[in-house]
Amino acid sequence: MMPDHARPHLAPSGAWPENFTRHRRGTNCPMCANDFAADDIGWGLLVRRGEVSNSYLWRSGQVRGYAVVIYTGRHVAEPTELDEGGAAAFWRDVLALGRGVEAFYEPLKMNYLLLGNRIPHAHWHCVPRRENGADPAPGGPLPFEALDLGRQDEEQLQADARALRQLLADADGRPGVGR
Secondary structure: OHHHHHHHOOOOOOOOOHHHHHHOOOOOOOOOOOOOOOEOOOOOOEEEOOEEEEEEOOOOOOOOOOEEEOOOOOOOOOOHHHHHHHHHHHHHHHHHHHHHHHHHHHHOOEEEEEOOOOOOEEEEEEEEEOOOOOOOOOOOOOOOOOOOOOOOOOOHHHHHHHHHHHHHHHHHHHOOOOO
């Protein structure tokens, strides 16, 4: 279940979400409110602790393997707010997750989205795309509703998270999800 603090109030069409400017500055940011030491943040299951971010297999949506990499340092809304070392570390964390998702799910294509239009905190959506018939929008942009509406099967999600966590740990040459 998604924590209550994680649900931004959506604004009427044509407007930014309620409290967007405050969240952008880091005031009551829903992402910052997560317990990044936990293995389950409600939104998703931890599969990797990176240099500057955590990677989670996401519960929402209709795309198996949908994962999110969240910057876990101070509040950062834009990657331009990071110094070169921090930005490079963030990107390395995204690439590590992407490689793991590719190896485990064997998608036709990966999509990487850095948006922040609903929750202005630096985080990447990493989305495996599939063959015709298994993809909500083959050959085109994925409607965000495919990532936001519905929930993953919890038993499958838990099994995938265990396997992906081990694959990523093996690739990193370290046990579990620890740094």
